[in-house]
Amino acid sequence: MARIVMKFGGTSMAGIERIRHVASLVKREADRGNQVAVVVSAMAGETDRLVQLCREAAALYDPREYDVVVASGEQVTAGLLAITLQGMGTNARSYMGWQLPIRASGHTAGLIDHIDADVLERVFEQGGIAVIPGFQGVTEAGDLATLGRGGSDTSAVALAVAAKADRCDIYTDVEGVFTTDPRIVPRARKLEAITYEEMLELASVGAKVLQTRSVGLAMRYNMPLQVLSSFEDKPGTLIVSDTQIEEFNMERQLITGIAHDKNEALVTLTGLPDKPGTVAAIFSPLADANINVDMIIQIAPRAGEESELTFTVPKASLDHAVAELEKVKETVGFGTISTETDVVKVSAVGIGMRSNAGIAAQMFRTLAERGINIRAISTSEIKVSVLIPEDYTELAVRVLHSAFGLDGAVESGAAA
Amino acid sequence: MARIVMKFGGTSMAGIERIRHVASLVKREADRGNQVAVVVSAMAGETDRLVQLCREAAALYDPREYDVVVASGEQVTAGLLAITLQGMGTNARSYMGWQLPIRASGHTAGLIDHIDADVLERVFEQGGIAVIPGFQGVTEAGDLATLGRGGSDTSAVALAVAAKADRCDIYTDVEGVFTTDPRIVPRARKLEAITYEEMLELASVGAKVLQTRSVGLAMRYNMPLQVLSSFEDKPGTLIVSDTQIEEFNMERQLITGIAHDKNEALVTLTGLPDKPGTVAAIFSPLADANINVDMIIQIAPRAGEESELTFTVPKASLDHAVAELEKVKETVGFGTISTETDVVKVSAVGIGMRSNAGIAAQMFRTLAERGINIRAISTSEIKVSVLIPEDYTELAVRVLHSAFGLDGAVESGAAA
Numbered sequence: 001m002a003r004i005v006m007k008f009g010g011t012s013m014a015g016i017e018r019i020r021h022v023a024s025l026v027k028r029e030a031d032r033g034n035q036v037a038v039v040v041s042a043m044a045g046e047t048d049r050l051v052q053l054c055r056e057a058a059a060l061y062d063p064r065e066y067d068v069v070v071a072s073g074e075q076v077t078a079g080l081l082a083i084t085l086q087g088m089g090t091n092a093r094s095y096m097g098w099q100l101p102i103r104a105s106g107h108t109a110g111l112i113d114h115i116d117a118d119v120l121e122r123v124f125e126q127g128g129i130a131v132i133p134g135f136q137g138v139t140e141a142g143d144l145a146t147l148g149r150g151g152s153d154t155s156a157v158a159l160a161v162a163a164k165a166d167r168c169d170i171y172t173d174v175e176g177v178f179t180t181d182p183r184i185v186p187r188a189r190k191l192e193a194i195t196y197e198e199m200l201e202l203a204s205v206g207a208k209v210l211q212t213r214s215v216g217l218a219m220r221y222n223m224p225l226q227v228l229s230s231f232e233d234k235p236g237t238l239i240v241s242d243t244q245i246e247e248f249n250m251e252r253q254l255i256t257g258i259a260h261d262k263n264e265a266l267v268t269l270t271g272l273p274d275k276p277g278t279v280a281a282i283f284s285p286l287a288d289a290n291i292n293v294d295m296i297i298q299i300a301p302r303a304g305e306e307s308e309l310t311f312t313v314p315k316a317s318l319d320h321a322v323a324e325l326e327k328v329k330e331t332v333g334f335g336t337i338s339t340e341t342d343v344v345k346v347s348a349v350g351i352g353m354r355s356n357a358g359i360a361a362q363m364f365r366t367l368a369e370r371g372i373n374i375r376a377i378s379t380s381e382i383k384v385s386v387l388i389p390e391d392y393t394e395l396a397v398r399v400l401h402s403a404f405g406l407d408g409a410v411e412s413g414a415a416a
Numbered sequence: 417m418a419r420i421v422m423k424f425g426g427t428s429m430a431g432i433e434r435i436r437h438v439a440s441l442v443k444r445e446a447d448r449g450n451q452v453a454v455v456v457s458a459m460a461g462e463t464d465r466l467v468q469l470c471r472e473a474a475a476l477y478d479p480r481e482y483d484v485v486v487a488s489g490e491q492v493t494a495g496l497l498a499i500t501l502q503g504m505g506t507n508a509r510s511y512m513g514w515q516l517p518i519r520a521s522g523h524t525a526g527l528i529d530h531i532d533a534d535v536l537e538r539v540f541e542q543g544g545i546a547v548i549p550g551f552q553g554v555t556e557a558g559d560l561a562t563l564g565r566g567g568s569d570t571s572a573v574a575l576a577v578a579a580k581a582d583r584c585d586i587y588t589d590v591e592g593v594f595t596t597d598p599r600i601v602p603r604a605r606k607l608e609a610i611t612y613e614e615m616l617e618l619a620s621v622g623a624k625v626l627q628t629r630s631v632g633l634a635m636r637y638n639m640p641l642q643v644l645s646s647f648e649d650k651p652g653t654l655i656v657s658d659t660q661i662e663e664f665n666m667e668r669q670l671i672t673g674i675a676h677d678k679n680e681a682l683v684t685l686t687g688l689p690d691k692p693g694t695v696a697a698i699f700s701p702l703a704d705a706n707i708n709v710d711m712i713i714q715i716a717p718r719a720g721e722e723s724e725l726t727f728t729v730p731k732a733s734l735d736h737a738v739a740e741l742e743k744v745k746e747t748v749g750f751g752t753i754s755t756e757t758d759v760v761k762v763s764a765v766g767i768g769m770r771s772n773a774g775i776a777a778q779m780f781r782t783l784a785e786r787g788i789n790i791r792a793i794s795t796s797e798i799k800v801s802v803l804i805p806e807d808y809t810e811l812a813v814r815v816l817h818s819a820f821g822l823d824g825a826v827e828s829g830a831a832a
Contacts, residue, residue, distance in 0.1 A: 016469060016472040016473055019473065020473075050492065053432060053492070053496055054495075054496065054499055056432040057432055057435065057436075057496045057499040057500045057503065058499045058500060058502060058503030059503070060503070061499045061502075061503075062498065062499055062502050064509070065495045065496075065498040065499045065502070065509070065510055066495070066499070067495075068491060068492075068494065068495035068498070068510050068512070069491070069492050069495035069496055069499075071491075072488040072489075072491045072492050073488075075484060075485070075487075075488045075491070076466065076469070076484075076485050076488050078484065079470075079481045079482070079483075079484035079485035080469055080470065080473045080481075080485055082478065082481040082484070083470055083473040083474045083477045083478055083481045083482070083485075084473045084474055086474060086477075086478050086481070087473065087474030087475070087476070087477075093480070093481070094481055094484050096484070096560070098514070099558060099559075142515060143515075144512070
């Protein structure tokens with residue numbers, strides 16, 4: 001017997017037919033003798049509809065009241081799933097975030113402070129199934145709160161941690177985590193298992209399967225996650241710790257996956273004076289404005305000459321960054337600010353990389369062979385990222401996927 | 417300064433534009449220096465949509481989970497109205513039924529047991545506006561509960577009573593209470609004031625402006641109600657006690673209004689044995705089956721002969737009633753059961769009637785002059801009802817409206 005938290009996303013809950021299918025998956029898990037709690041998202045599109053209503057009601061809406069409105073989407077699906085599960089003869093009941101309670105730190109993008117698992121324990125003891133709306137909690141003041149978009153994944157992981165579950169299964173509209181985007185590389189393979197760190201790198205650079213926060217939370221508490229499809233009856237991808245992944249008797253590649261991210265923009269400053277403190281004087285105002293600087297290249301100047309500085313910021317922050325830079329242009333004394341947005345960051349991610357510095361070299365060589373110009377580079381312990389012209393995205397992903405031995409058989413029906 | 421509870425129905429809350437108009441009405445009341453609490457229904461059609469989802473989820477849905485689903489409609493409109501009111505510069509906040517709390521006796525058609533007014537008092541002290549979802553409460557066990565369809569009227573009245581409000585204003589899509597259905601009689605007049613008892617009789621016989629329960633509750637606690645339109649800026653109809661109505665310096669008619677109700681069916685039993693206990697043996701099983709018998713006529717038999725018994729039941733209970741009667745046919749020993757559904761009950765209602773037995777006579781005479789055959793009669797202290805063939809509905813309503821001096825000038829735009 002295992003204790004499992006199952007989480008279903010918006011496309012899995014979109015309408016009574018889909019909910020009926022979800023109920024059958026939940027019932028199957030319970031029929032195996034497992035203790036089951038279910039976390040649900042709102043029907044696909046419903047949260048957008050509710051957010052839009054709030055925006056129409058007032059340009060600057062109150063976070064507290066926004067939460068009252070948007071939390072209703074998950075309330076509806078939780079009740080409907082409980083009804084459907086009861087109709088199949090199970091002892092299911094819904095529990096709102098304020099009933100457990102799930103304590104949230106604040107409104108609209110609250111963090112989960114604490115979950116009381118007493119109600120869940122009672123439900124499990126009585127052989128029941130608890131259905132819990134994701135994305136919502138209750139503040140210390142007793143008001144409805146939401147956890148920010150995609151927060152249902154975090155709800156599920158936090159609930160699994162609080163209930164000391166053996167596993168948290170995240171059902172979604174993809175089959176699992178792939179070695180890269182199957183829309184670009186048809187030979188992309190679904191991974192049997194991946195570490196939390198790898199998943200965080202893949203997620204943060206574009207493989208939007210799970211909310212990043214939820215992976216971080218699972219890592220902190222060592223809660224095994226599984227990503228799988230509610231549409232197809234196939235095993236998904238397990239997300240576990242470095243030590244747990246050793247149990248998988250598979251041929252571990254040095255590289256686990258290739259990701260790409262089009263959300264970065266390049267900023268180049270020319271004519272920088274060669275004196276101490278120049279770079280600090282440029283990055284400090286950006287940091288103060290909460291603008292995240294990722295890749296940085298400084299063309300090393302000859303003694304006494306002016307130099308160039310190039311770095312990336314999120315595309316959404318580009319206008320803001322340029323405005324901040326204009327303010328310090330005079331005092332710092334640099335020449336021009338130029339920007340480029342037609343760039344893409346391509347990353348090779350793999351826990352095996354830690355002991356292999358040759359990965360970066362192979363990556364540069366592979367791209368150079370295709371005449372792909374690398375504008376910037378950044379590395380972490382388990383990732384090498386390069387910034388290249390956006391036009392080369394698919395080519396770069398494809399040749400790197402192949403070069404690192406990730407190509408599998410062409411799988412029919414590989415989901416995006 | 418007055419303390420006022422304002423209630424807005426589904427058509428008044430149907431979409432952001434309508435909600436903005438509602439907010440302007442609320443703000444106007446607050447700007448007059450009044451303390452205001454607002455009770456809102458779900459957007460028109462939303463509760464039906466949610467009920468339908470529950471029905472699709474399972475034929476026999478759990479009342480507890482049904483309440484979780486359908487209570488969400490009012491949650492959304494309460495949050496949206498609070499946002500809109502804040503956007504207009506008022507200090508508005510929503511409070512869910514479980515937050516006040518509004519204690520309900522049970523699920524799907526719960527009664528309000530108790531409302532804690534402490535939160536409201538605090539809001540009023542701070543010059544705030546409280547927005548409360550109608551139709552919902554919380555059970556003793558801490559679960560979401562709803563009050564049955566139309567329950568928002570009852571929420572509003574109960575809240576007005578708990579908060580010791582001076583008045584409860586029910587905004588709806590009609591201008592007020594009319595002397596009869598203006599679709600039948602264009603010369604129907606809007607009443608300036610009416611007593612609770614008259615309103616109850618008019619509501620129960622077809623003038624569906626307010627939920628009957630809410631009028632009964634207002635009467636018990638002597639809470640003045642006002643029915644008025646959220647679409648037109650006109651005074652509505654006040655609903656008050658017998659003593660309060662004396663304050664209105666208007667020419668009180670003996671009859672306040674003419675109502676009609678097509679929901680009754682006629683049952684006739686022939687060949688009843690003339691022995692003691694026969695009628696009791698017929699009505700007992702109907703009472704046991706919770707079938708309401710309204711009008712009763714027994715053709716008085718000559719000694720030793722068989723007689724006929726005719727009575728009305730709600731059309732919705734007719735099949736059930738016939739089935740129950742078939743069961744006792746043998747033991748009671750009557751001949752045939754026949755039914756008629758093409759009948760209508762037309763009622764003259766008026767508190768002035770209490771001291772005037774001539775009303776019934778005038779009613780019969782007026783209908784007889786038009787050749788309208790009366791099948792059954794029932795009377796109460798403030799009402800005389802007759803059952804006539806359905807084809808004569810409009811004619812009967814029109815001639816009685818005229819005969820009792822209720823005709824006004826033809827009012828353009830009189831709402832239904």
